[in-house]
Amino acid sequence: MNKIELIKYIDEYLKIKDFEDGSKNWLQVDSEKIEINKIWFAVDAASYIFDKSINEKIDLLIVHHGLFWSFQWSLTLTWSHYERIAKLIKNDICLYWAHLPLDxxxxxxxxxxxxxxxxxxxxxxxxxxxxxxxxxxxxxxxxxxxxxxxxxxxxxxxxxxxxxxxxxxxxxxxxxxxxxxxxxxxxxxxxxxxxxxxxxxxxxxxxxxxxxxxxxxxxxxxxxxxxxxxxTVWVKLLAKHLEERFGIETVFIDEKY
CATH class of the missing domain: 3.40.1390.30 (NIF3 (NGG1p interacting factor 3)-like)
Structure with a gap:
């Protein structure tokens, strides 16, 4: 599935542009990939989730709680914030975030x-x-x-x-x-x-x-x-919807911490 077309579809399906909450709903970390074949879903964007995603060579990770909140938009890329984002970029994994749209x-x-x-x-x-x-x-x-x-x-x-x-x-x-x-x-x-x-x-x-x-x-x-x-409800429902519509492999990572 073409990455740009897929992201556009999710945006429109969840009405991303209708929401103004304390988060950056949308694609938060891009990749150089053109095609998306494997999507993983998780509640939280965290290093332990990223590690599993890297091992499974996924293309796109969709989460409910992302990396950039309104009180963090000026956050520097240091310490754990750098380590998290670096893992995604170095392994060419996209991160998509939908907060209130998924509530x-x-x-x-x-x-x-x-x-x-x-x-x-x-x-x-x-x-x-x-x-x-x-x-x-x-x-x-x-x-x-x-x-x-x-x-x-x-x-x-x-x-x-x-x-x-x-x-x-x-x-x-x-x-x-x-x-x-x-x-x-x-x-x-x-x-x-x-x-x-x-x-x-x-x-x-x-x-x-x-x-x-x-x-x-x-x-x-x-x-x-x-x-x-x-x-965790939305994760399973959105994953099922995208899998049925586009035939993309989807997996829910059910790990709290």
Whole structure:
């Protein structure tokens, strides 16, 4: 597959240009290769991932967490930052990064597929799904309301099935729920909006200590699913899509650290 055509397709498929987050969504490290025959996927751009990629002689690595964040754009190429990028360049491996586009996407995004898994796991029949939480003009998060109440204890079963961590703070002392909200992270700006709509439980990736304190003050029940564990969904879905569409070999490297 021609590299330029493939990158253009991924850009358009994920609507990369619609997002302005704290990352450089797009091709972060280029290579001299013209053709892409083997793609690996990982959650994080890290040296231990690069080492495996080098050994397998891959052409393109697609990640959710890349090497250049807004607070690092002026970072010099020294120490570990140099070592990481040097490994890619010396071994002619491209690095592509998609952050919020892979949280928000309605086809292969983390958030919508967790909602779909939730519906399937609990065999929900009557429900309503809506997106909320605007970030730089793009709506990212999802909530679902349903008629048939779910016992709180069964949320742990769902998280275990999805291989999420189940760190549950039941600040509202709920015994059952009729609404569930997926947020990629706990965002101060969205708390008032979320409280106005009222959701029984939030599933969020991670939170700082003071943010959990805020949740307690608001009597908002929260599940921390942990960052890595909740962000492997897109990898498998996007890999499957590209493999089926272009016949390219794809592999997911499931390694946290």
């Amino acid at each position: 928000a996407d309605d086809k292969v995004g983390n958030n919508i597929w967790i909602i779909k898994s939730f519906i399937e796991f609990f065999a929900l029949k009557n429900f309503e799904i809506e997106k909320f939480g605007e970030y730089h003009g793009v709506t990212i998060w999802y909530w679902i309301r349903f008629n048939d109440a779910i016992e709180i204890g069964k949320l742990k079963d769902f998280c275990e099935k999805e291989k999420f961590v189940f760190e549950f703070y039941n600040f509202w002392n709920l015994s059952e729920i009729n609404s569930f909200c997926i947020m990629s992270w706990w965002c101060w700006e969205d708390i008032p909006q979320a409280k106005d709509k009222w959701y029984d439980v939030f599933l969020i990736w991670e939170a700082a200590h003071y943010e959990i304190s805020l949740a307690k003050d608001l009597k908002q029940s929260v599940i921390l699913g942990w960052h890595y564990e909740t962000e």
